[in-house]
Amino acid sequence: MSDTEATKQLPKDLAASEGKVNVQIDGVWHQFPKGTRMIEACKQVKVEVPHYCYHPKLSSPGNCRMCLVQMGMPPRPAPGQDPVFEDDGYQPIGWMPRPVIACANTVAENMGIRTTGPLVEEVRNGVMEFLLINHPLDCPICDQAGECRLQEFSVEHGRGTSRFVENKVKKPKNVDIGPRIRLDDERCIMCSRCIRFMDEVADDPVLGFTDRGTHTTLTIHPDRRLDHNYSLNTADICPVGALTSNDFRFKQRVWFLKETKTIDTNCGTGINVTVGARSNKILRVQPRENNDVNSSWIPDSHRLSFHTIIDEARLTDAMVMENGKHQTATVANAIQRAATELAKFKGEQIAIIASGRMTNEELFMVSRLRDALGATHCDIVPRTGESDNMLISADRNPNTEGAKKVLGISKPGSSLKTIKSGLASDKIKALVILQEDLTADAGFTQNDIQHASLIVSSHILANPTAEVSHILLPGASSFEKRGSMINVTGRLQRLNQAVQPNGNATDDWELLRDLTNAVGGGNGLYLIEDVFKSMASEVAEFNDLSLGKIGDQGIQLYETGIEIPLLTRERKRAENGEIVG
């Protein structure tokens, strides 16, 4: 060490050269980029600062006062006096006598933060006591119980008994403010997260406070309802049970839920979600933070779509058509039957219509099946809608990119016309339809399909295509399987199994593997990891990757140039310093 006086650099200069500042948190010095909020700095070094109103994706009004910490800065030197540096190179910290909020203040050079100690403890206890004054004692019926921030922090900072002997303020309970949201004003702690979300993210400011002081009430605009397609996010960010979801209301206590991290498959965005299930039944879907895909939000239409897979029309068994009627069969028998029947046709007589809703692994097995059958016609059904200029992508297929890469389809849907005319002119005689109802989005009629002399299809729900299929295989829905998908921006993401498929329904990649085996011999694939491995060796984008390496946040494989509008707006706000991001 050449620590001579001339060369010795102070920590502040070292940090400044990287655009950082030195901050002491609970006695330990750390470096953070300039402009970091104090609460975020604490979070980065795993020091928890309790908070209610602060949310990194929303502006910080600093109104809950729960994040109060003690702050200190070096004393300002008297005129003519040089700053004093201690042996470690830091200036001594002069602690301020009053606390500051950590959510709206940024760190500064040589700043000290204390998140423990008598002052901080006392202010937190005080804030907690005020928040609990009018809070009802209905935790046993409140849906938020178990994941309620007020419950959590009252364990640490609450008194246990109330000193408040007066009557609590009465406010409206069980208010119907929208089709999917229920409001309980007594539980509200006035953090204003929902108000800011509806204003800043959803751009539909229908919520607001009325009255003052202890009578402050969260209200909806008298002529409006909370019917925005992103309204259920307000229930997620509500730190207490003031806003609850009508759909999940009183369904199950949250501590019974088994949570699985997976992705939503309703559109090309591939929104990251956490699925809560109990006893193999999906009870709720919540957004999971991923700043490259969906921030922390999810549209209601996507969130509630899980109800379709527990529909009564769910296929739970394989079916084989006998004399114009469907008979239940074992999956193995149905696959064997399909293979024998398919073998009767030449490659150019067989058309495979796969789906953009299939995972990469399934699409890879489709390509194997295509090779085994020698099928010349293979396509997926394109499905487009309108982007909502927030998260919902115009591409309603979750894995169009995957189909392009794995199946080698350059323009999805381009050969559907050829298949349709081929069916009409009897050139195509056998159809393999996977996870698609051709009468819905592909523009086929039931008559068009019935031209084929053999229809093998896999479905989740009963539909017109399934009705006329000769061999029907029961598939698994997106929450019932593992696999990977590439979203519209070119990000590889992973699906995890939240629940087991109903009845005898089977993972689609296994159905396809067995069918390929039955058609053209074994392929040595027994695990989905093996499928990904062989796919990685054949598809350039997946080289050196495995299912495990994808992780919960996904991997950006390439850029397609498509941007998610909500993320673009949020990044801009973060750049402007309005939010943390």
Next chain:
Amino acid sequence: MATITVKRPKLTFLEKLFIPTLIKGLRLTLSHGVRSLRGKAEGKEQLAAGHLGVTMQYPEQKWDSHLPEYYRGAPALVTDELGRERCVSCQLCEFICPPKAIKIIPQEIPADSEWAKVEKKPQAFDIDMIRCIYCGMCEEVCPEQAIYLRKDYAITGTSREEMVHDKDKLYEIGGQRIGLVNKWNDLK
């Protein structure tokens, strides 16, 4: 772990024979026999047993009236003074139950009900009495004073289904309890 060596007591020759001890025991038994024949058996009044007063003739005679207050029998649900079911189906008992005997399906109380204010009640409340171990954790954890262990101990049935106590049965066993905390009153 520390080991404690216990010293065996040193027995005399007579003690080693065990015969004196045997005689001692026989004498005690005989004395009790004579006493009960004379109708002066110990605890005769308390046991309310037959004329000999030695054995209680179960099931003709039962302990029931002698059960202490803290006796832990079958768990049951109770209603309050106004007949409201106290349970709000918070499912804490389901969570705490060590043998997982409790199963609850919650339900929202309809808005036109007298107790709409409470918002939530159990739609189904099943306790599997084959599983129940009478530990009383459900009673202890209940935040609404809705579940109590009653003095019913002879829970029998001829099938597994019969051994599952449903909501009606639980309220039948539990009955009404008066004088508990009423936190859903009009003031709150």
